[in-house]
Amino acid sequence: MEINKKTIERVTKKLIETPSPVSYYEEITPVMEALATEFGYAVSYDRKRTIYIKVEGEHPEKTICVGAHLDTIGLMIRHINEDGTLALRNLGGINYNNIDGECVHVHTRDGKCYSGLVACTSHSTHVFDDARSAVREERNMMVVLDEHVKCAQDVRALGIEHGDIISIDPNYHYTEKGFIKSRHIDDKAAVGAVFAVLENLQKAQKKPYYNVLFAFPFYEEIGHGGAWLPPEVEEYVALDIGLIGPDHLGDEYSVSICAKDNYTPYDRGLTSKLIQLAKTNNIHYCVDVFYHYGTDASAAIRAGNNVYAAAFGMGCFSSHGLERCHIDSVVETAKLLYAYLLSK
Numbered sequence: 001m002e003i004n005k006k007t008i009e010r011v012t013k014k015l016i017e018t019p020s021p022v023s024y025y026e027e028i029t030p031v032m033e034a035l036a037t038e039f040g041y042a043v044s045y046d047r048k049r050t051i052y053i054k055v056e057g058e059h060p061e062k063t064i065c066v067g068a069h070l071d072t073i074g075l076m077i078r079h080i081n082e083d084g085t086l087a088l089r090n091l092g093g094i095n096y097n098n099i100d101g102e103c104v105h106v107h108t109r110d111g112k113c114y115s116g117l118v119a120c121t122s123h124s125t126h127v128f129d130d131a132r133s134a135v136r137e138e139r140n141m142m143v144v145l146d147e148h149v150k151c152a153q154d155v156r157a158l159g160i161e162h163g164d165i166i167s168i169d170p171n172y173h174y175t176e177k178g179f180i181k182s183r184h185i186d187d188k189a190a191v192g193a194v195f196a197v198l199e200n201l202q203k204a205q206k207k208p209y210y211n212v213l214f215a216f217p218f219y220e221e222i223g224h225g226g227a228w229l230p231p232e233v234e235e236y237v238a239l240d241i242g243l244i245g246p247d248h249l250g251d252e253y254s255v256s257i258c259a260k261d262n263y264t265p266y267d268r269g270l271t272s273k274l275i276q277l278a279k280t281n282n283i284h285y286c287v288d289v290f291y292h293y294g295t296d297a298s299a300a301i302r303a304g305n306n307v308y309a310a311a312f313g314m315g316c317f318s319s320h321g322l323e324r325c326h327i328d329s330v331v332e333t334a335k336l337l338y339a340y341l342l343s344k
Contacts, residue, residue, distance in 0.1 A: 001281065002203075003196050003334045005327050009174055011035060012048070012192035012330070016184045019167035021074020022091040022221050024107060025049045028070055032216065039198045048228060051216040055208055062210040064235040065307075066337065067296040068190040069220030073165035073320055075118075075143070080156065085142040086116070086148035088166070088263070092221030093292075096136035098321035103169040104143055108159045115146045119169070169321060174344040178327040179252075185323040190239035190313050191216060193334040208341040217296055226296025227303035233269060235308045237340065238297035239333065241316035241325075242288065249286035252325050255332040258311040260289045263298045267308040274310055277339040284332050285312075300329070312336060323343060 014035075020028040036043045044052045051070070073092030077118060081087055086106070100116050116160045121140050122128035134140050140315050143166060149155050163232070172182040180189065194214055213233060220240075242248075242256020250256040257274050258266060262277030271287075278285035297309040314329035 001201060001335050001338055003331045003338070004199060005331060006182040007196045007199050008189070008192040008330050008334065009180070009327060011195045012180065012189045013172055015070070015188040015191055016170045016172050016182050018196050019105060019107065019166050020070050020072055020218070021165050022071045022169070023218055024074070024165045025070070025218050032070070035195060039195060040202050041198060046228065049218050050225075053198070053214040055198070055214070056182070057212060059207040059212040060211050061211055062234055063213060063230075063232040064210050064237065065213045065215050065229060065233040066237050066239060067215040067217060067226050068193070068194050068239040069187045069215045069218070069225050069296055070191065071218040071221050071225065072186070072188070073221050074168060077106070077160065077162055077164045077166065079162060080152040080160065081142070081151050082226065083150050084155050085144055085250050086166075088138055088141055088143065088154070089178065090138060096138065096141050096212040099168055100136050100141070101238045105167050105169070106143070106145070106160055107165045107167065108161070109164065110159055112159050114158060114160065117146070122327055179324055180327060181322065181324045183322055185316055185325055186241045186319055187220065187239070187313070189325060189330045190241070190286045190333065193239065193314070193330050193337060195336045197338050197341065206342065209344050212341060220296050220299070223294060224299055224303070229300055229305045229307060232282055233305070233307055235310075236297050236300045236305070237270070238295035238309075238311040238336065240295045240311055240313045241319055242313050243290050243293060243319060244315055244317045248288045250288050252315045252317055253328045253332070254286050254315055255312055255329065255336050256315050257287045258290055258295070259287050261295060261298050261311070262291055263291045263294055264301055266297065266310045270310040271306045274312060274336065274340060277343060278336055281335060281339045283335045284338070
């Protein structure tokens, strides 16, 4: 089970540094097409812009789907204020305490891109009495553009309008000790694991046991990425982050198998199979129950799809902030995915 760490890190970095907040697919779609071509595969799409890579199996009578979402948390312009600052709307589970003072980019519908800074309206201790105490929530936050603008009309003259997407700069780092520190590890490290497995299948000239659809949705962070599935799919396995905290066994070196999220327990038989595969293949794993958490697998169940559902992924510290995981956790995730794909 040879998993190439260099492939994981290279692909993860490339994807993380390509902005793709919820619903914003334009920049990352050609990147995914190029990666698929590099590894010898082709892509297709559904009407939700979900990207699919199909891999034929030894036994085509059954199709399983493995989902790893491409969307990240981000922001949308709710209103252009009269002073030229931007009022915001949350795309996904933004914690505004974690993005105060962060660099961002505004993406317009005609393809323009402008840099800016997200800040609290009481942004300076030299000026505002409540600079430290003001609650970092949507009504108290704004984006200041790196442009010479003094009013709303100046902003609109740049081609910026309500509903434009704002991406948060990832600040990616990969350390000598193997730690990935960045925003948007959720869930682009999982996509890196997928491509490492695809690379392995090609080099080993192996096929999965069943037909596999790899799905890369753009709406997981708001709860409906996996809500529609192709009708031939019988199992949906979501690759998503594992959580780290006092009530969890997960860490940054293991793959976390999710027994239950905030909506539903996952299929008992499929989850037990994943646990047994981890044991049989000496994969470092844990099983956890997550509370403030959901995946595309539970979205698929909630939408009424007739599938078995399960979820697992790399342990991720400080989720939805400046996140951290170790490359070994992504490798263990890839190993479990590889074992699952080859199993009956």
